[in-house]
Amino acid sequence: MAIVKMSEFDLFVRNDDLDSLLVALQRYRNVMFREAMPEIEGFYEVESEYDFEDNSDKQNHIQSILKRLAEIKKSEGNKGQIFENLSLKTMNYNELDQIVGDTDLDNILDMYAEHYESNRHMVENYEIYIPWEEESFSNESLQKLEGVKPIIGTVPKEMVEELVENLKELKDIYFMYQRPNEKHDSIFVVLPIPMYHDKVSVLVEKCEMESRSSISLQIEKELSTMRMFLTQALDKRLNINDRLSRLGLYQEILQAHFEALRNEALRESMRSKFLTSRHVTYIKGWVYTASEAEFKNVIAESTAGIFDLSMNPAPSDSLEIPIKLKNNKFVQAFEPITKMYSQPRYNELDPTPIFAPFYAFFFGMMLADVGYGLIMSLVMYLAQRFLNFKEGTKNMIRLLMYVGAFTVFWGLIYGSFFGGMIPLTPVVDINQDFNTVLVMSLGFGIFHLFYGLAVKGYIHIKNNNLRYVLFDVIFWYMAVGGAIGLVSLMFIDLVKPYTTPLLIVMVIGMIGIVLTNGRDAKTAPGKLASGLYGLYGMTDYVGDIVSYSRLMALGLSGASIGMAFNMMVDMVSGMGVIGVIFGVGLFIFGHTFNLLISGLSAYVHSARLTYVEFFGKFFTGGGRAFNEFIAQPTYIELEED
Known part of the structure; x- marks a missing residue:
């Protein structure tokens, strides 16, 4: 459970091998390229x-079709559609390549996307403007165009550009024109919708159009082709739902093309980050140190062994090194909490395994209901068991499953099962013994804070800064621990015989903080001032410790809300059959509401205790994530080769 060790690499390959190399590295995926390349003479x-x-555009059109397919399935009462939308399909690269290679994406999009027009819509020697490529162009306007009599004529070459621009400004005009040349005027064929007919007549007259017929200009074939495009578009729009509903088979094909397009765009965008000369391309980046041999083999296979590669361990103090976390499944579920705050630096500890048990413990203490915890754990277990989610979603689902188990634990401690609907014998009754729960909360908080200081001490030992363990950890233990002991005298008589030792320990700790906390200042007065300011930081500990009272407060509020709904259910359940039915509905609504609102509060406040109180003791952050060389899956998760 740590941060994965990285190696920096410098790679030179032949330009002719770059395409095959990028494809191979994308299949390998565990590589990240440097974006800021050094300047090298002869390379650009x-x-x-x-x-x-x-x-x-193709990605957008594919998503438009898939969205329409989903809507059709939903309208047909397909109950599994919601799970299909949430789950990812799984496919290997060879299967993806075969699907993409065996199907014509342009043909599929042209046939089944409402607003997609392939480049086949061309008339030889003519430029054609098709208004229905815009989604704002309605089916009604398209139908009106079908019966319009065309305006045909010739326009002097010096007026062509002006007329084209004027027609385009009207937007809903379907027209084509012959490319002007030195010998002949340009032929225009314009099909305006009726509301623009007069405007177009004025425009063509202004641009000195000479009216002609298609027969006199010998363009009957071109006009017929132009009308055929219109008919095809109209048929496509009016029958799109019927055709889509019969083409569920194409769904996976379109999804495969979508993933292929995204990965193709990623490869091409990375290409622009490299440096090249006439014959060679220079690439820099990072790979896992443990995978250096595998990385070298991938390069060798895709370049016929003709390459130059050097790899060195990444410097530990560099902020450029990308961060990849490696943890077991339990800890991995809490990685999104770390990433929401910040990636650790390369020379730091991964804080995830350190805070994960505390986070789950605090979450359970704040939600604290057996019923809620069982529902969370069971639903999330089934979800991750039968559905294939994206990696980030998988981790979040496992997180909720694990904290659900801690919610059951604390529900048993408090004797709460759906707010007391099912009686349990509590170990501590939060509704009666809330002072006890408050003391427990503050005690857990003190342990949490001191554990954070212990981690800081471990980091100093790891970095061979042993004296800093005394300065930054032990003196704070003495000052804060002594102060806590003296405050407890007001509540615990057993501590009174230790008043003097506690006072001595506290004073020694405070003196140590004053003398050492300003060690980075250059002058003696500066050191003293910084030390005194550091000692003032003891007041932060007061706020930090009190902050843990939320463990009691949120647990009590959730229990109270649950009990309130149960009381309302009891009030209506005695009103006959209607009362029972209403009571069941009220129970489901009330406890669903309480689970969601209390669960959200527990999630947020557990994170708050982690970020503000705990991380402040040892964690800096500021690293950047290692992004694998593969597009994040939208529909299909590609398996590693």
């Missing part, structure tokens, strides 16, 4: 000619 940034806009 790779200029990509890839059409990212076309790629994005």
Whole structure:
């Protein structure tokens, strides 16, 4: 359970091998490229000619079709659709490549996407403007175009550009025109919707159009093709739902193309981060130290062994090193909590295994109901057992499953099962012994804070700064621990014989803090001032310890809300059959509401105790995540080769 060790690499490959290398590395995935490359004489940034806009358009059209398919399935009463939307399919790279290679995406999109038009819509020697490519162009407007008489004529070459711009500004005009040349005027064929007919007539007259017929210009074939495009578009729009409903088979094909497009765009975007010369491309980045041999083999296989590679351990003090966390399943479930705060630096400890048990313990103490915990654990277990979620969602589901178990534990301690609906004998009754629970909460808080200081001491020992253990840990233990002992004299008589030792310990700790906390200042007065200011930090401990009273407060509020709903259910359940039915509905609504609102509060406040009180004792953060060289899955999770 730690931060994965990284190696930096410098790689030179032939330009001809770059495409195959990127495909191979994407299958390997455990590599991250450096974006800021050093300047090297004779090398320059790779200029990509890839059409990212076309790629994005196709992705958008695929999602539009899949959304329509989902809506159709939902309207047909497909109850499994919600689970299908949440779950990811699984596929390996060879299966994905086979699907993509065996199907024509342009053909599918052209046939089944409402607003997609492939480049097949061309008329030789003519430029064509198709208004229904815009989603704002309605089916009603498209139907009106079908019966419109075309405006046909020739326009002087010097007026062509002006007329084209004017027609485009009207937006809903379907037209084509012949590319102008030196010998002939340009032929225009315009199909305006009726409301724009007069405007178009004025525009063409202004641009000196000479009206002609399709026969006299010998463009009957071109006009027929133009009308055919219109008919096809109208048929496609009016029958889109019927065709989509019969084409569930294409859903997985479209999803495969979508994932392929995203990964293709990622490869091409990374290409622009490299440096290239006439024959060689230079790549820098990071790989797992433990996987150096595997990484080298991947490169060798994709470049026929012609490459130059050097790898060195990443410097521990660099902020550029990307962070990859490696933990067991329990701890991994809490990684989203760490990432919401910050990735650790490369030379820090991963705080996840340190705070995870405390987070689950505090969450359970604040929600504290057997029924709620059983529901959370069971539902989340079944969800992660039968559905394939994205990695981040998987971790969140496991997190809720684990904290549900702690919620059951604390529910048994407090004797709460759906707010007391099912009687249990409590170990501590939070509704009666809330002072006891408050003391427990503060005690857990003190232990939590002192454990954070102990982690700080471990870090100093690990870095061979043994004297800092005394300065930053032991003196604080003495000062804060002595102060807590003296305060407890007001409540616990057993501590009174130790008043003098506690006072001595506290004073020694305070003096030590004053003398050592300003060690970074350059002058003696500066050191003293910094030391005194550091001692003032003891007041922060007061606020930190009191902050743990929320463990009692939220546990009590959740129990009270649950009991209140149970009382309302008891009031109505004696009113006959209708009262029973209403009572069942009220029970389900009330406890669902309490579970959601109290669960959200427990989630947020457990994170707050972790971030503010606990992390402040030892954790700095500021690292950046290691992003695997693969697009995050949307529909299909690609298995590693």
